[in-house]
Every structure is written in structure tokens, then in C-alpha cells.
Amino acid sequence: MNSTLQITGDMASKSYANILDLDPDKLLDIPQTPRSLPRVMTIPGIIADSNNDSNSDKTCRERKIIVANMLPLHIQRDPDTLKLTFTFDEDSLLWQLKDGFSPETEFIYIGSLKVEVDATEQEEVAQKLLDEYNCVPTFLPQDLQKKYYAGFCKHQLWPLFHYMLPMCPDHADRFDRVLWKAYVSANKIFADKVMEVANPEDDYIWVHDYHLMILPTFLRNRCNRIKLGFFLHSPFPSSEIYRTLPVRDEILKGLLNCDLIGFHTFDYARHFLSCCSRMMGLDYESKRGHIGLDYFGRTVYIKILPVGIHMGRLESVLNLQITLRKVKEIAERFKGKKLIVGVDDMDIFKGISLKLLAFEYLLQIHVSLRGKLVLIQIVNPARSTGKDVQEAKRETYLIINRINEAYGSPEYSPVVLIDRPVARYEKSAYYSMADCCIVNAVRDGMNLVPYKYIVCRQNSPISDENARTSMLVVSEFVGCSPSLSGAIRVNPWDIESVAVALNSAIVMKESEKQLRHLKHYKYVSSHNVGYWARSFLQDLKRASKDHDNKRCWGIGFGLGFRVMSMSPGFRKLSPDAIVSAYKRSNKRAIFLDYDGTLVAHSSIVKTPSVEVVRILNVLCNDPKNTVFIVSGRGKDTLSDWLAPCKGLGLAAEHGYFMRWGGSLEWECGVVGGDLEWKEIAEPVMELYRESTDGSTIEVKESGLVWHHQDADPDFGSCQAKELLVHLENVLANEPALVKRGRHIVEVKPQGVSKGLVAEKVVCGMIEKGEAPDFVCCIGDDRSDEDMFESIMNMIPNPNTNTNTNSRCGEGVEIFACTVGRKPSKAKYYLDDTVDVVRLLSGLANASDPKPSSNPASFQVTFDAVF
Helix, strand or coil: CCCCEEECCCCCCCCCCCHHHHCCCCCCCCCCCCCCCCCEEEECCEEECCCCCHHHHCCCCCEEEEEEEECCEEEEECCCCCCEEEEECCCCHHHHHHHHCCCCCEEEEEEECCCCCCHHHHHHHHHHHHHHHCEEECCCCHHHHHHHHHHHHHHHHHHHHCCCCCCECCECCCCCHHHHHHHHHHHHHHHHHHHHHCCCCCCEEEEECHHHCCHHHHHHHHCCCCEEEEECCCCCCCHHHHCCCCCHHHHHHHHHCCCEEEECCHHHHHHHHHHHHHHHCCCEEEECCEEEEEECCEEEEEEECCCCCCHHHHHHHHCCHHHHHHHHHHHHHCCCCEEEEEEEECCCCCCHHHHHHHHHHHHHHCHHHCCCEEEEEEEECCCCCCHHHHHHHHHHHHHHHHHHHHHCECCECCEEEECCCCCHHHHHHHHHHCCEEEECCCCECCCCHHHHHHHHHHCCCCCCHHHHCCCEEEECCECCHHHCCCCEEECCCCHHHHHHHHHHHHHCCHHHHHHHHHHHHHHHHHCCHHHHHHHHHHHHHHHCCCHHHCEEEEECCHHHCEEEEECCCCEECCHHHHHHHHHHCCCEEEEECCECCCECCCCCCCCCCHHHHHHHHHHHHCCCEEEEEECCCCHHHHHHHCCCCCCCEEEEHHHCEEECCCCCCCEECCCCCCCCCHHHHHHHHHHHHHHCCCCEEEECCCCEEEECCCCCHHHHHHHHHHHHHHHHHHCCCCCEEEEEECCEEEEEECCCCHHHHHHHHHHHHHHCCCCCCEEEEEECCHHHHHHHHHHHCCCCCCCCCCCHHHCCCCCCEEEEEEECCCCCCCCEEECCHHHHHHHHHHHHHCCCCCCCCCHHHHCCCHHHHC
16 A cells, blocks of 8 residues: 555544644644643533543534634633633624524534633633533644734735735735744644544534634544535635745645635635646536535535625614614714715725725715715724734825815814724614715625625614615625625726715615615525525535545645545455456456556657557467457557557547457448538637637547647636537537547547447457456546446346346456546556556466467457447
8 A cells, every 4th residue: 555545444543643743844843732621522512531432322412613713702801800701702703603503503612712821721711611602712822823823824814815915025924934834833733622522523613714724634634534614704816816825735735625615706716716726737517506626536515605694683783772872973963964984994905095085086076065975984993913004094094184174174074084993883873874885995805894784774773764775885806796786886996986986876866775775685684694604504514425435545644635535445456356366267358548547648658668568469469368458549540559469459539440450450330420510510629729729629530629738727627618518509419429528628429439349349259159257447537437337337237137148247357447546437446557557467477378369250340249
């Protein structure tokens, strides 16, 4: 077995107990945090001692483990006792999502605390949080927390994911490998905590956001069958941006160790899929409406669903007396004026200064709005510090002062800036009173401000019917934009257009405002946070349902670890086993693909080596053997390359042409085949060749092949999908079959496949009274799957009465083998062409040395067989 191959059973893997030791980079010397939980939760709803498995027969509840950077808790230290006190943060998305499930569903939260806890208190705090709040703290050391969160997350990943490249020191920080090592170390600590409390083959584990993007690698390494989902709450950048990240592969591989990956929008998902295609050669396909990536036999599903808000929480705030008082205060203060509200964090991506410039331009060109229009700009506390934040704040104040000086008066301020912590009730009051809400971010993952504004307008405490309308001006670069079809979408950089949009929102007829509002409210109320969480976890359950039906291998070290997943019977072909069966047999049929099987795809020289020719000759000279090369290449090429192998059977162009021996004539496998459809297909392919740089057309006698391996990966894949549909439409009534393969789209005659070749050869042997009792088939491509399926179907089924003339005898031994460990209809695999040649050499050494009979004696015409 390969030294990098780790075979695991149903239990968690123990061979890589500390994956950090295997990482090629020397990691930070960070002390291990004390084990904060003296007990291990092994069964949902049950806490047991780590050495006690007696609870395994107890009834358990369905359990979800939510993993995020921070726990959904408010924390305070009592000034008298100095003890920490905790309350749930009811505004936290992680806390709100549980309302989408029944009370029987148990949630465990894993994350960091917002305060540092002394090592002497950690065990007591951890036990209290677990017992009373179902929370498990990670307790990252302060230095590690700073490097991991403030360093790598906020100064490396966050700017990059928002399209900011570190072109110079003033704009984002240069990549610092020390910070990356801290990120790896922190993710490892999170993994330790998850495995302390998780029953990995029963619990559903849901990881949140970019802080923990390599956590799935650690968890998948511990247990191959872990049920693991990930949701990214930030944008995912285009491949041109993402591939500048020095650790791009490690993060992609981390995400691909999940069963389900969630994104707010299709754009974010498309960028992720593009990165997987360009950097890892992975292609995706839609499977019954679900997007899936095939990754070493596992299907990694992609979920596209924007998060929602908690309707009940927001509506309850609107009914508070303090909210009603604030609403009345706002109504009196801004009586007779139109209000525009904006709520943003103070950072460079929220576009506050661009919004202010647009508002300034609006007042400049529409004199009638002066004194009647007010922009309420609420600024949330900055989530990070730095030069960029300070510059954004300074620019914001500068523009506001300029606007108020130019267009204001003692009784009127065009812009009201609220730059302090604002309570939820106060924000809700401003939402409910605003005629328009503007979100002008230049890049934002989701942004729930528009959703909150819509709900507050619908449930406004004021009696005015106009409160049941709302208008939104939304940047096209925020995640909520696609779901708000009634909003006025803007490019935040186009200041004049934003000003026009604001004016349109203010002067629009009330009837149209109401229609837009009702459309938005219907969507927001039906796609709330509970719906989002329920939908994600339902898809996670579906994505991981086949875990127990698969056989898993752990492959690779460190952050390159991944799992190979195959059917239970799939295993490496043992040379000893096949040689033993080979020696016992009397009549043998051997089918071999050429490219990727006898000669590597990467090889510049495509002609067979001297060793391959020698092996084929030995096999062909054994009177018990019938050996065929079955290839997609043309007959002239195969005749030339394999001319030294006189007794070798050849099937060219997937079996359209066949020859039973080197001295015999080629025969057409499709009698009277109509190829007039080539005149229809070739102009279509030529159109795509001209429009796809790097693509080529291969013209065969039996068909046409469009190659795009040298084209741009994304564009080539996109064009291949389009060409496939185009050809299927124009050839719908023609005797032609359109198939997509690895970097190709091929059109060939109906009734031609490698599977039919195998069937014809075996049936020909049966007709001669020489039914094979040994069949070996080796190939690496999708087209070879037809051969595998065909020879596997030749095994007699004892439960059916089948005509044995068309099948092998009951004692037949069949070896269907694919090259490379990948999903296949074959039951065996070999690693590469070197393994294939070595295996065939073993068969040749076991062959009967007597010369073969005339190869022509094996020839049976197709008309006689069928």
C-alpha cells in the first residue's frame, strides 16, 4: 500500500493524531491549552465520562454542532465578585438560527470568548458554559488570538475577499507566514474542541465563515465520515484575485473536505467553482438541481441561499414603549421632511463617503430638495483598527461638514451623523420612519440592513398608510442585491447615477412604492433566518446520507489531506491474485485501452515503448489469449504504432473499425453507417473553435472531436457545455451520439462504443466454442466505463434464465480495472501506467511459451455473430 495512504474504518482515524506535526511549515510554538472539559459528550443529549461507553444504548436527540469564531454570548465581569457572567446574544445569527427547528433539536456552540480568561478559571468557565449554555469555549492564548484574528483574518483574508490586493503597504498588509501559522494553529485548536464533544458519525457539524476555512481538513482527518457543512458569510473573490493568495491551495482543499459549502449568491459560488477549476482541475455539474463537485470520489455540494433575519425578534422590538417614544421624537424632529437612512460599519468597503458625495450632488442639482431632505447616517463601531479606518472616518466627517455648511441652516442639517453605539430599538425607530434606505457598499458579503428596514416599515408604529411602503437604493456589489428585485440597483462608484436613484426613490408614486414594498416583504418574511438554517441543514443531511455506503481512504499529509471515497468492493488489483487466476484459466480475453493505460497522458512520446511491445507480443503468442487494444485513436495511427505486434487485435475510433490480427483487414463495426451528419456537426464545431482560443478539431473517419485542453479552463468548460447542447439539438434526428469527455466534446455514430467491442469479441469466442473463463479489462477514461459495464454484465445471474450463448460460463473470473483511484464501474484500480505495465509483465511471465495459432482462426465476422 502506498505510504501516503491511510485506510480507516468506521471509527475516527488515529494515525494522524496531530496533523500539525505533518505540516511542512514549522508552526508557532504555542502551548497546548488545558483540556477544559473533564468529560466527553459521546451521545447527543448525554454527557459521559471519557472512558465510559455504557450510554450507547440510550435514546438520543438529533444534534447540531455550530462552530464559529465567537460564541453567541454577552460577557461581563461582576465588579464585586470578579466572576464572569454570561447571557445569550439574541442578535447573534448563530443564536437565532435554532428557531428554525423543533425544541427537541439540540445545539452545541463552539467558539472563542470576547474576553480573555485566566488559565486558572478556564476549567470552571468551560464547565459552566457547557452545562448552562451548551457552549464550548476554545480559549485561544492572547498572542495567538491576536495573530490569528487581528492578523491573518482581518488583515489578510478579509481585504483579499473584498477585492483589495496588497499592491503597496498602504493598502492591506503583505502576506506574513507567521500569521498564517497562527491561523493554522487556531483552526487546530478549534478542531480539538469539536472532537471533544462531537459524535462525529452522528452529529451534523456546521462551520461558519472565513475564520475557519481549513478546519474541515482537520476534522475530516480525524473521521472520514464526519457530516460537515461550511457557510461563507463574506464574498468569495474572482479567481484573478483569489489566486494571488500564497496559501490558496490549502484553503481550497480545506473547503473541499466539507460535504456542503454555502454561499449567499451565485456570483460567490461561481467564483469558488472557477478557482476549483483553474487551480485544481475540478469541473462541476448540476445533479438534479444541485451543483456538485466530484472530489476523489466524494461529491461536494454547493448551496446558494442568502441568509435571512429573525422576524419575531425585530417585530417585538417595534412594540416596545421605548421604541414608540423614539418614533414620536423622530417624527417631531423631522416633521415635514423626507428621511433617507443608512446604517453602516465604519470601514473602507461600506461606501459611506461615496454615498455622501451622491447626496451632495443631489442637493446641488435639485434646489427644491434643500431643506426638505435629510440623510440619517448611523455608523456602527469599527470592527478593526488601522490607518484605512481612520482615513475613512476622517473623510466622512470632512464631507458631512462641507454639505451641512453649504446647504444647511441653524434649523436644518442635511446630514445627521450618529457615530456612537446605537441600540436596536433606536435603529428600528429610524428604519420605520425613513422614506428610503440606501446601502452603497462597494463590496459586502450580505448586508441585512435592507431586510430590517422592510420589516420595520411593514410594522411601523405610526398610523400613516405611507409607512407601509418602502424604497431601497442598493449597491449591485452587496449580497442581498439579487434577492431584492424591486430595489433600485446602483453602481456606488457612479455618484451621479446614485443621486438620480435617490431622487427617483423620493418622488416615486406611492402606489408603485407599495407594490415594491409588498414584493420585498413577502420574500423577507418567507426567507427568514430559520428558513435559511433549516434549508442548509436539510441539504447537509442529503449530502452526507451515503457516508456509510462508501469505503474511505485518507490520502496525503498535513493540509493536503483529503479522503478518497469509493464503493465498498473497490480495491487495488493485486498482481498475485490476477496472476493466480490467469494460470488457472484455459481461455482468456484481455482488453486494454491505449492512452492513459499503456502510455501516460503526460508522455510526449505516444508510441509504445520496447517493453510494452515485448509484453504484448508474449501475451499474443500464448494460444490461450485473445488480446485487444481498444482506443479512440484512428486505425492508421494504431496500425503504425502497433505493427510489431502481429497477433494483436485492434479496435480503432472506439470500435468503429476492428481488426482481429496484424495481417488481417480492417472491418467497419457499423454496417451501412450513415455519416452525413458530419456535414452538419463540423460547421458547428468550427464556430466554437474560432471563438475559443486554444481549441482544436480532430477529424476522424467515424466522427469529430472538439478539444479544449489548451483553452482557458473556465471558458473552455463553458463552451463545451454550450457546444454539447448545440450539437444535441442540431443532431436530434440523426444517427449520431454526442458525448462530453475529459477536455473534449465528441460526436460519433450511434451503436459504437468500447463496450460493444468487448461484447463482440467475447461473443465471437463463444461462437467458436472457446468461451473465456478469464476476462481482464483495463482503461482510464470515461469511454472505458462502457467496457467495464459490458464485461461485468457477462457474469451469469443464477436467478434468471439467460441464454448462455451470449454470456461467459459460470466459472469465469472477471477483472475490470480502472487506472487511477477515482469513481468507476470497475471493481479494481491501479495507480498509474507504470502499475499497468508491471501487471501485464507479470501476466506475460506466467504465459504459455508455445507459439500461438494463426490469429485469423479467432476472427468471426460481425454478421455471423449478430
